[in-house]
Amino acid sequence: xxxxxxxxxxxxxxxxxxxxxxxxxxxxxxxxxxxxxxxxxxxxxxxxxxxxxxxxxxxxxxxxxxxxxxxxxxxxxxxxxxxxxxxxxxxxxxxxxxxxxxxxxxxxxxxxxxxxxxxxxxxxxxxxxxxxxxxxxxxxxxxxxxxxxxxxxxxxxxxxxxxxxxxxxxxxxxxxxxxxxxxxxxxxxxxxxxxxxxxxxxxxxxxxxxxxxxxxxxxxxxxxxxxxxxxxxxxxxxxxxxxxxxxxx
Amino acid sequence: xxxxxxxxxxxxxxxxxxxxxxxxxxxxxxxxxxxxxxxxxxxxxxxxxxxxxxxxxxxxxxxxxxxxxxxxxxxxxxxxxxxxxxxxxxxxxxxxxxxxxxxxxxxxxxxxxxxxxxxxxxxxxxxxxxxxxxxxxxxxxxxxxxxxxxxxxxxxxxxxxxxxxxxxxxxxxxxxxxxxxxxxxxxxxxxxxxxxxxxxxxxxxxxxxxxxxxxxxxxxxxxxxxxxxxxxxxxxxxxxxxxxxxxxxxxxxxxxxxxxxxxxxxxxxxxxxxxxxxxxxxxxxxxxxxxxxxxxxxxxxxxxxxxxxxxxxxxxxxxxxxxxxxxxxxxxxxxxxxxxxxxxxxxxxxxxxxxxxxxxxxxxxxxxxxxxxxxxxxxxxxxxxxxxxxxxxxxxxxxxxxxxxxxxxxxxxxxxxxxxxxxxxxxxxxxxxxxxxxxxxxxxxxxxxxxxxxxxxxxxxxxxxxxxxxxxxxxxxxxxxxxxxxxxxxxxxxxxxxxxxxxxxxxxxxxxxxxxxxxxxxxxxxxxxxxxxxxxxxxxxxxxxxxxxxxxxxxxxxxxxxxxxxx
Numbered sequence: 001x002x003x004x005x006x007x008x009x010x011x012x013x014x015x016x017x018x019x020x021x022x023x024x025x026x027x028x029x030x031x032x033x034x035x036x037x038x039x040x041x042x043x044x045x046x047x048x049x050x051x052x053x054x055x056x057x058x059x060x061x062x063x064x065x066x067x068x069x070x071x072x073x074x075x076x077x078x079x080x081x082x083x084x085x086x087x088x089x090x091x092x093x094x095x096x097x098x099x100x101x102x103x104x105x106x107x108x109x110x111x112x113x114x115x116x117x118x119x120x121x122x123x124x125x126x127x128x129x130x131x132x133x134x135x136x137x138x139x140x141x142x143x144x145x146x147x148x149x150x151x152x153x154x155x156x157x158x159x160x161x162x163x164x165x166x167x168x169x170x171x172x173x174x175x176x177x178x179x180x181x182x183x184x185x186x187x188x189x190x191x192x193x194x195x196x197x198x199x200x201x202x203x204x205x206x207x208x209x210x211x212x213x214x215x216x217x218x219x220x221x222x223x224x225x226x227x228x229x230x231x232x233x234x235x236x237x238x239x240x241x242x243x244x245x246x247x248x249x
Numbered sequence: 250x251x252x253x254x255x256x257x258x259x260x261x262x263x264x265x266x267x268x269x270x271x272x273x274x275x276x277x278x279x280x281x282x283x284x285x286x287x288x289x290x291x292x293x294x295x296x297x298x299x300x301x302x303x304x305x306x307x308x309x310x311x312x313x314x315x316x317x318x319x320x321x322x323x324x325x326x327x328x329x330x331x332x333x334x335x336x337x338x339x340x341x342x343x344x345x346x347x348x349x350x351x352x353x354x355x356x357x358x359x360x361x362x363x364x365x366x367x368x369x370x371x372x373x374x375x376x377x378x379x380x381x382x383x384x385x386x387x388x389x390x391x392x393x394x395x396x397x398x399x400x401x402x403x404x405x406x407x408x409x410x411x412x413x414x415x416x417x418x419x420x421x422x423x424x425x426x427x428x429x430x431x432x433x434x435x436x437x438x439x440x441x442x443x444x445x446x447x448x449x450x451x452x453x454x455x456x457x458x459x460x461x462x463x464x465x466x467x468x469x470x471x472x473x474x475x476x477x478x479x480x481x482x483x484x485x486x487x488x489x490x491x492x493x494x495x496x497x498x499x500x501x502x503x504x505x506x507x508x509x510x511x512x513x514x515x516x517x518x519x520x521x522x523x524x525x526x527x528x529x530x531x532x533x534x535x536x537x538x539x540x541x542x543x544x545x546x547x548x549x550x551x552x553x554x555x556x557x558x559x560x561x562x563x564x565x566x567x568x569x570x571x572x573x574x575x576x577x578x579x580x581x582x583x584x585x586x587x588x589x590x591x592x593x594x595x596x597x598x599x600x601x602x603x604x605x606x607x608x609x610x611x612x613x614x615x616x617x618x619x620x621x622x623x624x625x626x627x628x629x630x631x632x633x634x635x636x637x638x639x640x641x642x643x644x645x646x647x648x649x650x651x652x653x654x655x656x657x658x659x660x661x662x663x664x665x666x667x668x669x670x671x672x673x674x675x676x677x678x679x680x681x682x683x684x685x686x687x688x689x690x691x692x693x694x695x696x697x698x699x700x701x702x703x704x705x706x707x708x709x710x711x712x713x714x715x716x717x718x719x720x721x722x723x724x725x726x727x728x729x730x731x732x733x734x735x736x737x738x739x740x741x742x743x744x745x746x747x748x749x750x751x752x753x754x755x756x757x758x759x760x761x762x763x764x765x766x767x768x769x770x771x772x773x774x775x776x777x778x779x780x781x782x783x784x785x786x787x788x789x790x791x792x793x794x795x796x797x798x799x800x801x802x803x804x805x806x807x808x809x810x811x812x813x814x815x816x
Contacts, residue, residue: 012295012812014295014726014812015726015812016723016724016726018562021474021520029814029815030298030369030372030375030814031814032295032296032299032726032812032814182423182424183424184424184426185414185424185807187253187426188392188410188429189253189255191389192387
């Protein structure tokens with residue numbers, strides 16, 4: 001069984017995100033980038049399925065310029081077998097990404113696509129769902145447990161107020177939630193081996209997809225800075241301020 | 250799980266200017282000679298450049314030699330220095346510009362024969378690491394060298410990387426992954442100032458025997474976006490402008506006149522300036538706080554004219570090895586070399602260390618390559634004390650430079666800014682002084698008791714030009730995995746409260762620029778010494794300045810520490 005894991009290069013979660021002076025976008029110059037944490041969980045799950053003898057091959061795909069090969073190599077160091085970079089100059093929107101991934105799925109014919117539920121840069125939470133719809137395949141989002149049984153897969157989902165378990169016919173699309181697993185660290189020998197694993201570069205043309213961005217970024221603004229607090233003398237004053245200044249009650 | 254081992258010809262600890270230059274030069278020679286050579290660089294930062302912090306005005310002399318076509322290859326040195334201004338600040342309002350002809354030659358950054366660049370050394374290292382990888386070097390970021398592996402004959406045989414996934418008590422977590430042994434014929438230690446392995450090597454092989462005590466400074470730096478201004482505004486952004494200065498506040502009455510140091514403010518490209526203060530760590534008043542000195546410094550009109558209306562982008566701190574020639578330890582030992590700021594090759598008279606660190610690495614690469622390609626098996630199998638390095642170093646321009654500036658730091662330390670500065674002017678511009686000034690008193694031993702010193706009070710930060718520590722550390726993007734062993738070790742855990750508190754009011758609370766050390770009091774009035782190791786920006790000041798030499802900095806879990814963008 002083959003598993004496809006799409007991964008995204010995003011700003012590292014440790015980095016304080018800064019808005020460009022002209023508010024046109026987030027400043028990415030010389031900022032540390034990393035694999036989206038939910039994608040890392042997806043890679044880990046796929047590798048565990050391979051180690052358990054359920055999957056035979058784990059293919060990683062990423063969309064972006066050459067720099068995203070770094071994240072593909074990270075996934076290869078964690079245990080994936082080969083990588084595909086889909087070369088684009090800019091980050092496509094979710095629908096274009098889903099269309100590109102659909103083309104990869106049609107070429108690779110994986111039984112399962114496991115991917116992050118959302119990326120921490122745009123927080124859209126839609127590429128997985130769109131991909132499933134375009135492929136007309138069953139989907140299970142926010143997975144906290146994945147069990148493969150023959151040509152079916154049981155997925156426990158984190159939903160409001162509890163857990164829901166679904167059974168899907170494969171091929172299917174699964175998106176990962178935070179508690180699915182704790183990703184491993186890449187070891188030095190595996191990082192070295194990852195450098196020699198195959199990595200194909202494809203263009204949207206190769207895949208027969210026209211990337212058209214339907215979304216225009218108008219401006220990005222940082223959250224308002226928190227004002228210094230004050231000490232109130234009495235409960236009456238507190239109530240008065242809550243009522244008239246904060247207009248909270 | 251057992252520790253695995255891998256063998257290399259050369260293992261390099263630290264992806265800074267020295268380590269990466271060694272790696273590049275080694276591979277250049279191997280590729281030219283058509284021989285196979287395995288070189289690996291380990292770096293504790295989450296990526297190359299994440300832990301690099303420097304001014305910096307860079308003299309490209311070593312880079313010109315290493316990559317003559319660096320410009321075409323896109324090395325990030327874009328802003329040539331166009332003007333030097335040096336100030337002596339008299340008080341919080343007044344400061345005078347020192348006429349150019351009175352400035353020691355080493356402090357000139359442009360003009361005939363000089364071409365220096367304002368740049369981010371972090372970005373330079375990122376570029377050098379790319380070059381190294383293209384040449385065939387394995388660069389592993391996020392893997393700290395936690396300990397040294399010694400061979401049977403007492404030689405350095407390699408290093409061990411740290412274990413990942415240990416909890417606070419040292420128990421294995423689910424994600425536990427043992428570190429690896431990286432064995433090498435020769436190991437390069439280029440950890441930067443006060444490397445924890447370098448410190449161990451200096452003690453073990455007595456590399457500092459017969460040398461003056463090493464001296465350090467603490468550099469605190471911020472990166473600012475400053476507003477685009479009108480053409481006729483004299484204070485507008487001027488790419489290439491370099492400001493240096495001394496005097497207020499460190500050497501002023503407000504700070505008990507107890508300290509020395511100097512500030513810098515460089516105008517980079519893209520409407521950015523870097524501003525910083527270097528505080529010499531030989532200060533004696535335990536009330537002194539380098540962080541607060543820097544914050545108040547920014548209110549001086551000479552600096553504030555550029556910062557007003559701007560926005561702080563990044564913050565960081567790093568200790569500097571500045572003892573220079575007289576304190577430079579022996580750099581070779583069996584199986585290993587100690588390079589760059591880990592040894593102390595910074596030229597304090599120029600306030601520059603990148604070019605000398607790089608050159609120390611290039612000479613090391615040439616010495617090691619010659620030894621490994623020697624026909625006799627004896628020297629090609631590694632593990633030897635490459636004393637040829639000392640000779641090669643002596644014949645290079647680094648030695649010449651460092652020897653020429655040997656009196657600069659000691660003169661300032663001993664005679665102060667005015668007399669020392671005058672001596673330096675004579676030494677550098679008129680006639681080389683025929684004697685050497687020594688300063689043999691270690692920095693940590695300088696601290697006086699609280700009872701002997703005047704208290705220093707600092708103004709509250711205004712949140713516009715000056716800031717508090719927590720909001721500053723926040724901008725350094727520092728992070729350490731929460732549940733792990735504390736990487737700041739106390740040899741004797743009772744010293745902070747039993748000795749340092751009564752005598753010095755535990756100075757770690759003030760010299761640490763990241764707020765790692767706190768003395769807390771609970772409801773019963775019981776005092777407690779707290780180490781917030783998660784805040785640590787890896788500057789190493791505590792390891793240097795603790796009067797009892799009771800704090801040892803060791804490597805935390807890989808990838809921990811600051812994530813400096815372009816510092």
